[in-house]
Amino acid sequence: MxxxxxxxxxxxxxxxxxxxxxxxxxxxxxxxxxxxxxxxxxxxxxxxxxxxxxxxxxxxxxxxxxxxxxxxxxxxxxxxxxxxxxxxxxxxxxxxxxxxxxxxxxxxxxxxxxxxxxxxxxxxxxxxxxxxxxxxxxxxxxxxxxxxxxxxxxxxxxxxxxxxxxxxxxxxxxxxxxxxxxxxxxxxLHRWVQERVQSIPVERRVLVTAHDAFGYFGRQYGVEVIGLQGVNTAAEAGAGDVQRLALLIARRKIRAIFVESSVPRATIEAVQAAVRARGWSVRIGGELFSDAMGPEGTLEGTYVGMIQHNVNRIVEAL
Ligand SMILES: [Zn+2]
Known part of the structure; x- marks a missing residue:
C-alpha cells in the first residue's frame, strides 16, 4: 500500500x-x-x-x-x-x-x-x-x-x-x-522570523511536514526539519516512510505535524493515523504554504504574508 x-x-x-x-x-x-x-x-x-x-x-x-x-x-x-x-x-x-x-x-x-x-x-x-x-x-x-x-x-x-x-x-x-x-x-521580516522562532522552547523546535521544503528554514532559523517525502514530491511516499516517521514522532513525543497547501493532505493524515496506532496523539498543526502561496489579493498571497502565516502556525502549534 x-x-x-x-x-x-x-x-x-x-x-x-x-x-x-x-x-x-x-x-x-x-x-x-x-x-x-x-x-x-x-x-x-x-x-x-x-x-x-x-x-x-x-x-x-x-x-x-x-x-x-x-x-x-x-x-x-x-x-x-x-x-x-x-x-x-x-x-x-x-x-x-x-x-x-x-x-x-x-x-x-x-x-x-x-x-x-x-x-x-x-x-x-x-x-x-x-x-x-x-x-x-x-x-x-x-x-x-x-x-x-x-x-x-x-x-x-x-x-x-x-x-x-x-x-x-x-x-x-x-x-x-x-x-x-x-x-x-x-x-x-528576517529579524521577525528569528524572534518568533526563538519563542519556541528549544526542545520543541522540530518541524514535521509532508515534503522536505523547509530545509533552508530549518538551517537559517534553528529548527530541526523532518519531511516525509524528500525535496521532490514526484517520488511517492511509501508505507515504510509513513511507519518510520510515525515511530520517530511517537518516540520523541512531537506535538504537531503540518500539512502543506500544495501536497495532498492524505499523506500527512496517514502519518497521524500511524502515530495513533503507536499510542501517541499528534495533532495537525495547520496548513503551511510550502511551494505555492495563498490566493492573490489575500495576505497569504504575498511572500511576506505567506512567511508570516507559516511562522505563526508553527509557533502556535509547537
Ligand atoms: Zn517542494
Missing amino acids: SVPSAAKHPARPSRRAALLFPALCLFGCARDPQPVSGRAAGRVLALTTVGMLRDAVHRVGGQHVQARALMGPGVDPHLYRATPGDMQWLSQADILFYVGLELEGRMERVFEKIARVKPAIPVGERIPRYRLLPVAGVPGQYDPHIWFDVTLWMLAVQEIRDALMRIDPRQSEVYRQNAGTYLRELEA
Missing part, C-alpha cells in the same frame, strides 16, 4: 517540450507577434513560475512591469506541466523568471529553449553554491526551496532587480529604488 499523492501524472518532459516548442516559435520568433489578450501596452511583460517570484517581480517592477505567474495557489511546481495557454504567454513575454535547481522539473527543458530567444533567469541557480543545501544521495543537486530562508530570497530579489534594469534601462532608477524598499522590508 502506498500513500496517495499527486505523483501519478505521466512524466514525459522531453517529448512534451519537443511538441510544444514549434508552437512557441510560431509566435515568439515571428517579426510581428500577435498580442495575447491581457497584455498591457508599454509595460514589460514578465512571466514567472511560482507566485513568490511574481510577487517579487511585482514589487520591484511596480507600474512598469506586468507580472504574471504560470502556477497559481495550491499548484505543485515539481509536477507542473505547461498548458497551451502558458506557451502563448511564454512566447509573448519579454522576460521569464523561474527558480531552477530542478524545482520546475517538467518545465526546465522548455525554459532552456526559451533562453535562446529571450532572457530566462533561473534565480536559484545564481545563488552561490556554498549557500545551497546539497540533496543527500544525489550528487550535484541542490534543494530548490530557497524562499524559506529570507536572506536567500533577498539574493533572488537582487537578481530580479538586475535583470529588469538590463532589459528596461530607462526605468533602472525606479527598479533600484523599489528593490531597495522591498529588501528593507525583507530584512525586517
